[in-house]
Amino acid sequence: MKIVFPFFAVIALVLLAFAGVKVANLQFLFGVIIPYVAAATFIIGFVIRVLKWGRSPVPFSIPTTAGQQKSLPWIKQNKLDNPSGTMGVIGRMALEVLFFRSLFRNTKTELHEGPRLAYGSEKFLWLAGLAFHWSFLIIFVRHFRFFMGQVPAAIQMIEGVDSFFQIGAPLLYMTDVVLLAAVSYLIFRRLAMPLIKYISLPADYFPLFLIFGLGASGVIMRYFAKVHIVGVKQLVMGLISFSPVIPEGIGVVFYIHLFLLSILLIYFPMSKLMHMGGVFLSPTRNMPNNSREVRHINPWNYPVHVHTYEEYENDFRDKMKKAGLPVEKE
């Protein structure tokens, strides 16, 4: 059920877009209204979610300390794994965001006969995750040829590198293959490993199936059931200049692709996909380990009245003098 429901949900979305365009002729709904709603939901939802996180207090200084902390001058500090200043935090965060450094340290636990417990390195999740995210980023950037009147040389260069092998016509993009392969692995991983399967929820499968559908529909309309691509750009340019047009004869695969993208954008702010913004707000990564230099004030702290020694002395000065105890003030 945990797998079947999200799987058929994505199938249903595809069929919905297909029927909506092919049977009911709702091109304007699927080509204009839903994309606008999706873009607005994405951006507003994203901002609300981040602001909500920003209002959550961080009670303690909890950076992960994965190396030697700043200490005496003759002890070498591990500046990236145990940063004590802003530059170190930026370095650690950049490595985390760009190369998933903490996932690289992923380990697996195995119970062998004996019984004997073994720990080992597990790099495939890191590798597939990195391949997936980087291909997705390159594909996203490449799509800007549909969003810009004059396509900048930088984007054309990325496209040129991506289609470097000049396979077929239109040229095969390497990232298309890598993305689908990586997403397939990420799905397969959840299904094949019993421990991972046990903890996987519909919210884990749904984005994977959705992104696979998105990628697959893109691949289909580029290489197989080709669409009227000039019409697609006209539609997109119409959307971003707020004068929407629906050119004739674009092809239904494009509307399926656009609908899956819209669903992804709507789903994004209310799902685990928000790790895109959340990674920057992880206290274990974005705090410097400087708790001995700077006192971290817990925002929850109730203003406790502290009875200082001065006040104590004021209360008992006479009695203290009588007993012959030394006092600070006479």
Place this chain on the structure above:
Amino acid sequence: MYNGGKIIVGLVVFIALFAFPFYYNIGKAMEKPEPKTDTPAILQWEKEHGKKECVESKEFMRSEHMQLLNDWRDSVVRNGDRIYTNAAGKQFTMSLQNTCMNCHSNKKEFCDKCHNYMAVKPYCWGCHIQPKENKS
């Protein structure tokens, strides 16, 4: 809000990036590309046959011409087969320069129109000689 300054700077950067296409194109009107099919050879064909037609239907050519050209290249260069039979059973010589460009002699007004609009750079002219056109 805690660390409000940094979070708001982050959000502003995020919105600026996301909204980039919306403000990038302001004031840069981009008209729809209209590839021109009015060369003398095409007009002559229209006079003789009563209509403009390519080797396949317009819709097919619009979405599949790159595939067709790729297949033609493979057929001619690798198999030495220069005869193409279209959906209607009519035969043509597979040749970019002698068949395609015979009618579509206006590369700048035909090929380049959509290719530039979509930022597509076909590598046809890496091997073939680009037609010399009089700048009109």
